[in-house]
Amino acid sequence: ANIIIDGPNGYHSEVIIGIQGFWRDRPEQANPYGEYNIKLVREANLDAVAAALGETGLVKVLPSSSSTDKKATSKPAKLQMHTVCQTTSQSGIIVNVTPEDLVHLDADFGVNCKEFKDIVANDDSAGPIAGVNHITKNVLNVLPNDTLEGVVVTASDVIITTVTPNEFLQLNSDGSVDVLPNAPVGTLTLVYQICEADATSNCDTATVTVTIEAPVMTVTASPICVNDVPYLDYTVTPVNFTPANGVSITWADATNKVVTTMTDLPLSGRVLWPGATVDANGKGTDWPGWIFQNNQWIQAADGFEGLRPTANITVSLNPSETITVNYPPSEPFCTARPTFAIVANDDNGGPISGGTGATNVVNVYTNDTLNGNAINPADVTLTTVTTDPTGALTLNPNGSIDVKVGTTGGTYTLTYQICENADNGNCDTAIVTITVIDPAPPTPVDAVDDTYSNIGCNTFGLVGNVLSNDFKGITRANLELVTFTLLTGSNNNVKTDPNITFDALGNVNVSSLTPAGTYTYSYRICDKLSSENCDTATVTIIVLPNGVTNIASQACNDDSTLLNLANLLPEGTPTTGTWVDTNNTNALQGSTLNALGLALGTYIFEYRIKDDKCPRTIALNMEINDDCKVLPCGNIVVHNAFSPNGDGKNDVFVIDSIDDLTCYPGNTVEIYNRWGILVFETTNYNNETNAFDGTSRGRTTVKQSDGLPTGTYFYILNYKSLNGNNEVQNNKKDGYLYLSK
Numbered sequence: 001a002n003i004i005i006d007g008p009n010g011y012h013s014e015v016i017i018g019i020q021g022f023w024r025d026r027p028e029q030a031n032p033y034g035e036y037n038i039k040l041v042r043e044a045n046l047d048a049v050a051a052a053l054g055e056t057g058l059v060k061v062l063p064s065s066s067s068t069d070k071k072a073t074s075k076p077a078k079l080q081m082h083t084v085c086q087t088t089s090q091s092g093i094i095v096n097v098t099p100e101d102l103v104h105l106d107a108d109f110g111v112n113c114k115e116f117k118d119i120v121a122n123d124d125s126a127g128p129i130a131g132v133n134h135i136t137k138n139v140l141n142v143l144p145n146d147t148l149e150g151v152v153v154t155a156s157d158v159i160i161t162t163v164t165p166n167e168f169l170q171l172n173s174d175g176s177v178d179v180l181p182n183a184p185v186g187t188l189t190l191v192y193q194i195c196e197a198d199a200t201s202n203c204d205t206a207t208v209t210v211t212i213e214a215p216v217m218t219v220t221a222s223p224i225c226v227n228d229v230p231y232l233d234y235t236v237t238p239v240n241f242t243p244a245n246g247v248s249i250t251w252a253d254a255t256n257k258v259v260t261t262m263t264d265l266p267l268s269g270r271v272l273w274p275g276a277t278v279d280a281n282g283k284g285t286d287w288p289g290w291i292f293q294n295n296q297w298i299q300a301a302d303g304f305e306g307l308r309p310t311a312n313i314t315v316s317l318n319p320s321e322t323i324t325v326n327y328p329p330s331e332p333f334c335t336a337r338p339t340f341a342i343v344a345n346d347d348n349g350g351p352i353s354g355g356t357g358a359t360n361v362v363n364v365y366t367n368d369t370l371n372g373n374a375i376n377p378a379d380v381t382l383t384t385v386t387t388d389p390t391g392a393l394t395l396n397p398n399g400s401i402d403v404k405v406g407t408t409g410g411t412y413t414l415t416y417q418i419c420e421n422a423d424n425g426n427c428d429t430a431i432v433t434i435t436v437i438d439p440a441p442p443t444p445v446d447a448v449d450d451t452y453s454n455i456g457c458n459t460f461g462l463v464g465n466v467l468s469n470d471f472k473g474i475t476r477a478n479l480e481l482v483t484f485t486l487l488t489g490s491n492n493n494v495k496t497d498p499n500i501t502f503d504a505l506g507n508v509n510v511s512s513l514t515p516a517g518t519y520t521y522s523y524r525i526c527d528k529l530s531s532e533n534c535d536t537a538t539v540t541i542i543v544l545p546n547g548v549t550n551i552a553s554q555a556c557n558d559d560s561t562l563l564n565l566a567n568l569l570p571e572g573t574p575t576t577g578t579w580v581d582t583n584n585t586n587a588l589q590g591s592t593l594n595a596l597g598l599a600l601g602t603y604i605f606e607y608r609i610k611d612d613k614c615p616r617t618i619a620l621n622m623e624i625n626d627d628c629k630v631l632p633c634g635n636i637v638v639h640n641a642f643s644p645n646g647d648g649k650n651d652v653f654v655i656d657s658i659d660d661l662t663c664y665p666g667n668t669v670e671i672y673n674r675w676g677i678l679v680f681e682t683t684n685y686n687n688e689t690n691a692f693d694g695t696s697r698g699r700t701t702v703k704q705s706d707g708l709p710t711g712t713y714f715y716i717l718n719y720k721s722l723n724g725n726n727e728v729q730n731n732k733k734d735g736y737l738y739l740s741k
Helices: 044-052
Strands: 003-007 011-015 034-040 082-087 092-097 111-116 124-130 136-141 158-164 169-171 176-179 186-196 199-213 217-226 229-238 247-252 258-265 268-272 284-286 290-293 296-299 310-316 320-326 347-353 380-386 393-395 401-403 410-420 427-437 450-455 461-465 482-487 500-502 507-510 517-527 530-543 547-556 578-581 601-609 616-625 667-672 678-683 711-722 728-739
Touching: 124 136, 124 176, 136 199, 169 186, 169 199, 176 199, 217 310, 217 320, 229 247, 229 310, 258 268, 347 401, 393 410, 393 427, 401 427, 450 461, 450 507, 500 517, 507 530
Parallel strands: 124 199, 347 427, 450 530, 547 616
Antiparallel strands: 003 011, 003 034, 034 092, 082 111, 136 176, 158 186, 169 176, 186 199, 217 229, 229 268, 247 258, 247 310, 290 296, 310 320, 380 410, 393 401, 410 427, 461 507, 482 517, 500 507, 517 530, 578 601, 601 616, 667 678, 667 711, 711 728
16 A cells, blocks of 8 residues: 555545555545545555656665675665655645535645665775885776676766775776885775766775785896807896886995996896996907006006995896806906907027027016016916027027037027917917027136035034135136036945035035035036046135033932933023933933933033034033931930039930921920929920020029039930821920939
């Protein structure tokens, strides 16, 4: 029923409004007059009728907040249009029917109906998405899972607005969501709302959740040298994002000071090391940390010197990664530095006498250069390109040129090459030309006898050179003019010694180990230009005896204390000498002497100093005695009779060993007469300065000066002694003492 009517006399009627939208009735009771209460009821039938009548202004009625189907993408019984109508006038009318209403009475209600659609916004999520430094577009679109009357909405169906924004998320009008630059790692949320485009009060909301993770990339970088030019090969691999820009490489020195930055590079490639330049053919024209100055390359500041030998590079794509790379190493086939100019200049030498030949006539290195500097032989490899066909010239590894002895007069050449060791193929060649002349006739050779006398302290070692007084003609002989040979004679009367040596130069050395005596040697010198032109001479060497210094000391054979004999040597004695146990006592170890148990006597210990200039010996005469021997303690023996008559014999009361304070550290003595009167008492009795000589020192009737009378007395001796543990023991002796004059 849409209309409920209550009137007088119990009139009641419920009427469904038909398609015409009106209702008429004529009460049948006798008295139909009075007040009629007419009420319009809004129910489903009203909506159906309104829809059938074609009402416009469609509005969807949103479900209540307690509905569990609010965001259902497809809800049952909602596929049809839903019309909601509201009265625009009073929902209840009271009319009064009177007899004057002869034909009818009209009661009109105004109804406004709108049609609403079922709109649902569902939550969306995306990720993980890398939080990069540029906008990541369209990580999701909120519309594909949102519906309007069960049909996926399009951007034209709804109006999209952001309810709760997020500073790193952007919701676009087409429903797409962008992640803005530098989004932090974590979870980002945004609440949005869609409203029906034709009914903006018909809306629903949902939440967008995007998970952000840190951008990840891998970087590899390898230095490489190509055609002597330094490069860097690199590869950048984005793992979880798509880069929007090119790669940047920032170059910094060891202190992280930025030197230069390369931008907009591809993800992988090869770049020149900063400071390096190449020409159109890829040949190096400049290198970091090198400048060309005064016709030579030198290492100096050029703004890029800090990128050698290492550089810190920061590779940036979206995240950044810093790694340390080494400058490409210099190798012979790729130096990663400038090519140094190497110049080998021609050399000339002579004239050289062919008879004697010559060594080191010239040195090819002398006028050759590398990078404008004199050649260091260690920096190059020297080889002979074209040898002298006669064999007269020899090129030595040190660059010197020798001329062979006996070479005939003429001009001789050879060609050599020098190549830089650090740069393969960097070479140059030159020609050596030597002029040789024929020798003059030989001059006489004169070998003069030599005598070296008084060889001894401070004169050992090199005593002379046998050639110093020898001649070839009027020229002092030397090994460039003559050969020297030491002769080994068969004369058994000639005295030699292996400690005397002659070297190839004619030097005579006499070792300090050579015994005293006179030694004789013979030698020969021959003209190098004529092996038959020779002479001999005799060398006499006189060696003096070594010096000896005597010192003395003594030690006790009952003392286990070790003696350092070095402490007994004279002040300033060298510490490099060696102790010798001359008497083979076996009591000497190094410089330490253990005299314990040695037999009494005198022993000799020698300290031998092997000085090349002055060998000598210090003889220590060591007396071994027993002065330190400790005797055992004597027994305490009391002699109970004495005669103090002044004859020098037995004049005092004697107690043996009482004066040995080491064994008996204290005592008291008391003497009484036969009546018990104390006539003598003392402490530390010692038989001499503190002894009983018959004179009274106690209470007595006898005068002290007269002495005590002959008779029998009684003594009491108390004394201390030490046991085996060095503990003090108290002892006592007493008895009769007889005094006789």
